Structure formats: structure tokens, C-alpha cells
Amino acid sequence: MASIDIESVRKSYGPVSVLHGVDLAIKDGEFIVLVGPSGCGKSTLLRMIAGLEEVTGGEIRISGNRVNDLAPKDRDIAMVFQSYALYPHMSVADNMSYSLRLRKTAKDKIASAVSSAATKLGLDPLLERRPKALSGGQRQRVAMGRAIVRQPKAFLFDEPLSNLDARLREQMRAEIKKLHADLKATSIYVTHDQIEAMTLADRIVAMHGGVVQQVGTPLELYDTPANLFVAGFIGSPGMNFLEGRYVKTGEGAGVRLSDGTVVPVAPRAGLAPETTVTLGIRPEHVVIAKDGMLEATVDLVEPTGFGIILHLSLHGLPFKIFTLDRDALSAGPTVRVDFPQKHLHVFDETGSRAD
Numbered sequence: 001m002a003s004i005d006i007e008s009v010r011k012s013y014g015p016v017s018v019l020h021g022v023d024l025a026i027k028d029g030e031f032i033v034l035v036g037p038s039g040c041g042k043s044t045l046l047r048m049i050a051g052l053e054e055v056t057g058g059e060i061r062i063s064g065n066r067v068n069d070l071a072p073k074d075r076d077i078a079m080v081f082q083s084y085a086l087y088p089h090m091s092v093a094d095n096m097s098y099s100l101r102l103r104k105t106a107k108d109k110i111a112s113a114v115s116s117a118a119t120k121l122g123l124d125p126l127l128e129r130r131p132k133a134l135s136g137g138q139r140q141r142v143a144m145g146r147a148i149v150r151q152p153k154a155f156l157f158d159e160p161l162s163n164l165d166a167r168l169r170e171q172m173r174a175e176i177k178k179l180h181a182d183l184k185a186t187s188i189y190v191t192h193d194q195i196e197a198m199t200l201a202d203r204i205v206a207m208h209g210g211v212v213q214q215v216g217t218p219l220e221l222y223d224t225p226a227n228l229f230v231a232g233f234i235g236s237p238g239m240n241f242l243e244g245r246y247v248k249t250g251e252g253a254g255v256r257l258s259d260g261t262v263v264p265v266a267p268r269a270g271l272a273p274e275t276t277v278t279l280g281i282r283p284e285h286v287v288i289a290k291d292g293m294l295e296a297t298v299d300l301v302e303p304t305g306f307g308i309i310l311h312l313s314l315h316g317l318p319f320k321i322f323t324l325d326r327d328a329l330s331a332g333p334t335v336r337v338d339f340p341q342k343h344l345h346v347f348d349e350t351g352s353r354a355d
């Protein structure tokens, strides 16, 4: 197993710069999830760690050793892709043992590595089958088995579950988590899936436009997003935002909205009165109350089974509430809402969190 250090890593394709200096210290055994919108550079970063893309600037170290110029096969890292990339003419067992056979590993060692990985992944009854006789989930398990038998220093996953249906994804997600608890292998995992990121990660790395926006535990990013981008990106349905001005009040501080309503917030030392700020509140934290301080128009009521999403207009802007209260099904045409102070986020003019 290995630590992975990424220092001032940059990537350009010709004149186009796609990663602008990424710093990240990944501890031995840690499970890191990279998230961000399409095109933000997640896969590029992963592929540079694997050695599939050249590093334009900066340094990547695995277990303290610089690997910038090391061929992928010499990095001792296994990559699991969205497309399983299995050899169609080989059985499951042969697919899994392929890399060990290439390395001329002793036959008994190969047999025990394949057998132990197959047992971990529930592949024992399928070892003689060809990939085409397997379901998508089974193929993805073989791809993981192939990675495990090599006992690499680290695993890199590039959206490994995105070809699977929702139920299978949920099942495989739990399996990956159990596998990591068992193997404790350093892992870097790219995904678009919020739940995968939140449930699998020891730490999430949120990226945007080739720049790391925040690194932290899933709940750190959820509860204290460092800026507007992370606040809006993490969480589904996403955080609501309202613009206003930061004001001092007799009791403390507040944010004055466009209609003059002052929403009380805890004082922020770094904010000067009358600066423009963005107030953020998650849909599940908004309280519907008869005497609530703001009135919103109900545009749409969406029952999800688990809960209800109310799509509202507040000061002409879209605004969402998530609630478990079935009474919300009969909400409308307007509701009054309150914002509990402890759940309010304030972002300054530059979009940075103001605490």
C-alpha cells in the first residue's frame, strides 16, 4: 500500500491548460473521491497518476518516489474503468490471472490469488465463464477481481459503476466499501454520483475548472462548504441561494434581501456592513411555518416516495424545500417559510464562505 503525493501538478494540451496546479496529499489506505462537473479535469488527474497521461508540470510521488517519468506498468497501480475492458475470449479466471501470468508468477500463487479474490467478490461459481455470459455487475466484479489479484499499491477507479442500473450500483457501492475496509488499499475514485461520493469517501476532493475547490470529509463539505461552487455542487436537491446585503442589527447581524426582509444570521467578523453577500440554505433545512418570515409561490409538488420536494419561487427565483411531512402534498398556492439560523450559510462577494 502507498501514500500518493500530488504537488503543483499541471496539465496542458497544447495551449489549453486543463489542470492549473493541483496539490493533494493522500495517506496510505485512504479512500479519496474526486467530484466535479464534466470537463473539470478529474479523469485527467487520475490518468496522470496512472501514468496514462504525461504531467506538464509539478510532481507525483507514490510512496515518496517521484513517478512522473515512470511507465504505467512500473507504477504498481491498478485501474478499474467504466468499460470493463475484459478479454472476451478468456474465461473469468484467465482474465483475473492475466497480469500475474504475464509476470510469470508461480502457478500455485496465481491460483491462490484468484481464488481468494473470487471468494471476496462472489465470483467462485463463474470462474469458467466467458465475459459475454455475465451480467454488467458480474463483469464489473471481474474487472475488480483482476485489479485485486495484483495486490497493487493503489487502486484508481474511473466511474466504475456508471454502466450499471440503480439497484446494482447500490449493491456494488456497498461491496466496494466492504472491500476497502477489508483490503485497506489506497484508492482514488472518480464519480458523478453524489451518493457514491458521500458514502465511499474518507475525503472528497471537489474540483472545478481544473482547480481544487475543497478537500475534506463528506460531512465537512456538506456542512461547511468553502465556497459557492462546493455549496451548490454537493447535495441533491442542491442548496438554495438568495442575494442580499450584510447588515448589523440591534440583536446581532442579518442579511437584507431585495424586498427589505432582514434574515437574522450570526455575526461574521470578516464582513463589512452593506457588502453584497449570498445566503445559502439547504432544501431540507427550510421550515414551513404559518407565520414564517417569507412568502413563496408553490410551482410544483414532487413526491419522491421517501419525501416531498416543493419547487417554489421566492422573490422570483427558484427555491426548493425537501420535507418528510406528507402535509406538504397539499401545499399551495403559497407557503410561508423560515430559515433556522444555525443552518444558514453566508458567502462573501468573491463566493468564499464567511464564518
Ligand SMILES: Nc1ncnc2c1ncn2[C@@H]1O[C@H](COP(=O)(O)OP(=O)(O)OP(=O)(O)O)[C@@H](O)[C@H]1O
Residues within 6 Å of the ligand: 013, 016, 018, 036, 037, 038, 039, 040, 041, 042, 043, 044, 045
Ligand atoms: N487529449 C486531449 N486533448 C485536448 N483536450 C483534452 C484532451 N483530453 C481531455 N481534454 C480536455 O481536458 C478537460 C478535462 O477533461 P477530463 O476528461 O479530465 O474531465 P472530467 O472532469 O473527467 O470530465 P467527465 O466528468 O466528463 O469525464 C476537458 O475540457 C477536456 O475537453
